Structure formats: C-alpha cells, structure tokens
Amino acid sequence: MREEVTCPFCDAALATANPWRAYTVVIGISVGLMATACGPAAVDNDSGTSGSGSLSTTGGPSASTQASGSVTGAGSTNSTGSGDTVATTEQADSGTDAIDDSDDQGCSFYAGCSPDMGSGTTLECDIFEQDCPDGEKCMAWAADGGTWNATRCSPLDADPDQPGEACSTEGGGMSGVDSCDVGAMCWGVNAQSNVGECIAMCQGSLLDATCPEIGTVCSISNLDALAVCVPGCHPLMQDCAQNEGCIPTSSGEFACFPQLGTDGAHGEACSGPDTCDPGLTCVDAELHTSCQSDQCCSTYCDTANTDADAECQALDAGQACVAWYVEGRAPSGYDNVGVCATP
C-alpha cells in the first residue's frame, strides 16, 4: 500500500505519506514510531483540513500517530479565560501541521543535545541491515531496564532456533540475548520460564519494511528498536489468539499483540491500544465526550452496519461510527473498519 519514491539525495527508498496509517502499537511502553517520508510527497496540503471521517488518534501518552486527515477543533481555542489579551492576537488557528514529527526531538542552537543523549539508549546496530560482526546479531534490548528502547549486537547461539520454533532468553525477555537465529527474536517470553517462540524480524529497510511470511505484517515501534513480523488480523473480527488483541501497527495495518490490560472498557483511560479490551482501541480524549483522561478506549465498529451509529451512541451519546481510513485508501477488506468517535 506504500507509494515508493527514491530520494535522489538521501539515497534511500522513500515511502510517501500513507494516508490510511492510523495507530502505532507500542510494545511494552507507549513509544510509537512509524516510517516517514523524506521527500515532498510526505507532506499533506498546507491547509490542514481533514479528510472525511478519518481520525487523529494516539497510540499512547508518549506516542502519536495519525490518519492523514485529522479531527480538528475548528476555530476553537483553549483560552484561559483570564481576560487578558495580546495586542496582536487573533483566534487561534485550527488545523493540523501535516509533517509527521511525533516522537522527534526538539532542537535549537541553545538547547544542545537532549539530556538522555549520553545514556547509551540508542541504536548501536541496524535491525534491517543486521550489520553486526560474524557470530553476533542485531537485537532490540531494554537499555534502561524498562522496555525495548535500543539495539545492540548480541552473541549468536551456536545452534540457533528458527522462526516458529521454541526459544529461550538470557536475562529476561527484553535482554536482547536469545537462542533465535539472525533476523529473528524470541517473542512472547514467559517471565518465569524464559521460554518463548522465535518470530522473524522485519526485512528491507526502516522506510520499506517487509515480512517474508504471508499473513504477517511488520510492526516498527519503540524508538525504531523493535521491528518484528507479527500475524495480521482484522479489528472487526478480532481473529487473534487468546490474550491477544488486534492492534494497529506502524504501517497502518493491524496485527496481533499481547493485551497488556484487561480493564480497558469503552470510555476508560488507556495508555495505548494494547491496554484496552479486545475489540477496542485507544483514542484521544477529544474523540470522546466523557473521557476523563488524555486517551480513552473506544470500540471498533462496522461502518457498513446501519445500526453502527446507534450502537456507538449507546456507548457515548456524542459518538458515531467514524471510518478508520480515509475514503478510498483502506486496504482491501478493511473498508468498513470504523471506531466510535465524535464525528
């Protein structure tokens, strides 16, 4: 679904704006990423107007992704109501800056490097290139002991396990040291036994990621440290295994991931789509009328269902069933995917 452009100067294959990409799943922590374009085709129009019915949503408190159009608060302001005015004021502009710079680091001459630059939590090798020395492989790991946030070269097992085979890890599921072969990592690791199953990591490049096995999709997340091929799914069918949810990925497709939460009912606070109940996802508070947090869970709906709006309204009086993708840009079979949201 990606339009390819070759950047003549960056020497990279570029993905143009993908208008139906929506959410990013964030594994273990809500830090989402997706490939963005380098060339001019990446930029939407300057008006900031939205496509019909598509959503601006977040994948978690520190991540954000979007469909190409976004719900805007036209003409609205967040005035403090203090009565003070600025001499050269006008109504705050509504609209959306089209450049996707979520997760970027701000920069200024005077600001210098960001505080965590010296901490070592960076990508020391390339998951896609697998550019480690012989006998090692490039792996995501949790540099600060939390969740995956960096890559490094890890020792390769003498008799490595292949995707689909059982595997084991050393030092926990996020240590980056496991028994899987180059280009694979141990996934779904049991915290007690340290045993999981090898899955393939994405191939290609950050901007042109692919998965070799049919039926799997590439999910890139966690500061680009994690790029794994996971089973695709359909959010209206919720056709994932038990304890897994069908969650939007960095590419705009849906894939099965472990559900982190079990209490994410419609309208309840969430920190990412994997913290909501199966059949629900995490959206910005502005898409609810009753959300008491920055983001709340909202229910997927079928836009082809004539009762969908009523069903959404039954959950939240201000909501309707809003198309997930921009019209005409949904992947085949996903045209009817919607989510309950304020229109």
Next chain:
Amino acid sequence: MKLKEARRRLQVVDQLPTPDTRQLSKRWSGTAPTPRLAVWEITLACDQKCIHCGSRAGEARPGELSTEECLDLVRQMREIGVGEVVLVGGEAYLRNDSILIIRAIREAGMSATMTTGGRTLTRARADAMVQAGISAVNVSIDGMQQAHDKLRGVQGSWHAAFAAIGHLRAAGAQVHCNTQINRLTRQDLRPLQRELSQAGITAWQLQITAPFGNAGDHPEILLQPYMYPELFDELDKLADEADLLGMKLWPANNLGYFGPLESRLRRLQKRGAHYKGCGAGRYTLGIEANGAIKGCPSLGGAANIGGYIREHSLRQIWEHAQELKYTRKRTKKELWGYCADCYYADICRGGCTATAEPLLGRPGNNPWCHHRAQELARKGLREGIELVSKGPGLPFDHGLYRLITESLDPAQREANGPISIEEPRTTRVVDPMGPGRPATALD
C-alpha cells in the same frame, strides 16, 4: 542572591519526579501545538565577550524577571505542556537563583538543562546545580584553544570550559558539548572531537554560526555557502570517528539539509532521520530575561516577540500571538529564490528561520544548505554572501547580506564576475507573509 543563600533555600527532597522530555508526544491537531522545548534566557549578564554572540550578551537586561516571576513562569510552562526547559544566558549560572529555578522546573515534572560557556562554572556551582536536579549541561566549546579564545574574547576561556566539564562531571552531572562551525573553527573539528572524547563527552551538537547579533557584524568568520561540500566531507569523517569513539553527533537545526549525510546525522534526532522544518513556535518556545515570549529562541525584535509575560499569560501569548504563528501558518508561498523550487521545499521550507532571516532579511531562502550547494556545483555554480549593512547593535538583531551566484570555476569567476545577485528582502514586519520583495531604503 548569593549562591549559599540560594542553596539554603533549596529544600532537600528525597526524590524528584521523573522528568518529562522535549520529545514530541502528540501530533498537533486543533488549536495550537504544544511547546515541548522552552529555551529561556534567564539573564543577559555574561562573563565572556563573544564576537559571535547572537544576543550580544554582557550586561543584564533592564527589567529582568525576579525570582518569584521566574518561578511562576515555570508553573505556566508546565501548564501548557513544556517537557524540557533549557536555561541559557548570557550566562545562566550568574543568577544564583538559577538553582531555585532548576529545582522548580524539576519539581514541576520537566527536564531542566543548561547551556553554558562555563568560564566561571566552579565546582560549587556545579554541586549546587546537581543538588537542584539539573538533568544535563551543554558546554559550548568552539574549536581548539586559539579559535575558541578568539571567538569568546577572553584568553583562557577554552581551558575554563574544559575545567567546567570536569567540575560538572565530578559533581555527577550529565555533560554534553556544542560547537559552532565557522571559518575559525572548521579546521579544528577533528582535534576538538578527540579532546572532547578524552574529557568524557559522548554527545556533541554541531551548528554553523548564524549571522545574528555580534556574529552578523563579522562576515569574516561566517562560512560561505560554497564551503558546504567541503564541510560535509569533514562531517562525514567526524561521524566515522564518532562511531569509533562511542560519541553521538547531534546536528542543530541549521546544519543540513537533505544531502547524502542527512540520514546519518539525524538518525538519533528525527523519526525518518531527516530534517522536517523549523520547529520554532511549533514545538519550541523562546523566552528573554525580561519576559519577552517568542517562538524562536534565536530571533528577537518586533517580528518575533509575541508579548511579555508581565502583561499576558504564557498560554495567551503562545496560542494567540501572531508573531508565534508564522511557522504554523507558512507554506511554500513563503519561500523564494532557490528554496522556492527545491525538491524538498514542502518539508524543509528553507531550513532554520534563525539562520535565513538574519542573512537576507526574511526567511524562505537559505543558501547554507548541503543539497543546494551540491546541486549548484553540478551546474558549475556556487553561492557566496556579502555584507550589505550591520545591525543596530541590539540583542538578536541582524544586519543584511546579499547573495551572489557565480561560476564555480575560478577563471570564469574572475573573467565574468557574478552571474546573479539577490539583494536582501523586506522584513516580516513590513510583509508578514509571502516571499517579500527586494528591500528599499524605506523598508
């Protein structure tokens, strides 16, 4: 306030909140974007005499904010979503209440950092900053000793800066460095890199000297745009060496754009590893010591200051001031010259506003660009700049330069002279939006 008094007022706490960061956390949708990075000049007082100082620092500004006003401003910054506050000057540590401000920033849940020349950053000051909760300190070192001391206008400044690094590291602070690239320092970069690494520096910001403030009065130190291909060859070597040293390079937003090194240099900084346009007024907020609020920390004056914190709330200024909206509203229509037709125009939009505006009078055309220099070279052309007039001598002011396109070939250049000359354009005060027009004396 004396440092000892400030430290006495610093309440001892067991644990400060985990600080937020400058990282952009939410896509801008609706009213105004969220400022994530605030760069705050808390005083214009300085202990150096830098010939390239953008704010022309030295004496404190008239009417600098009081301690209480500063602490209230910290509260307001957090309210509108700021994640990191960078204290600068002048020399921020010369205000001893800076440690109270650092603590307030941390207690409010934000990262507190400082950028400093470090000339009189003593061990006592370093200890106090760490005690207050400083998240990181960026020490500015511009070249090797001779170049640095000349730029700083103070003999011994280079050694003092390295001493400050030592004090800060001994006190337990995270320390990074930043360096301005100009005609005095460009040959020093690799030896400096080794010096920095030996001093324990693992993150290094690089930026070119931009022609505002004092720097605008010194065309002899400014890089010529035609020097860019050679400069980026040097940056490539620095990047190789950085890999070996375990050092991370951090290009500032005026070092680019879209050349072969773009993704390598911005890999740690930008999703997609490429520049995405000026963030001033979008995600970055600037504050002057007298409470002037602006979008770009490096620009001042009527076109950039949106209001004063003593007169309006920070939220009101951020959301409503026209001056802060420029980068939110601008489109390709604001570009001119080479940048207007550039392949990357949509996303780059002329690069760093604080570099382009002081050069040619208004943003939208920026010859300090690797891609541009390379493309012109392929056509046998190069660009140079020439001072037209100096600025009036105010903080963050600027003079005007003209842009000269000429043959890359020295013989043809000598024989034929300039191919074209782009004169400075009208300011954004005169023509707030659009590409402007060639400035006249009346403008």
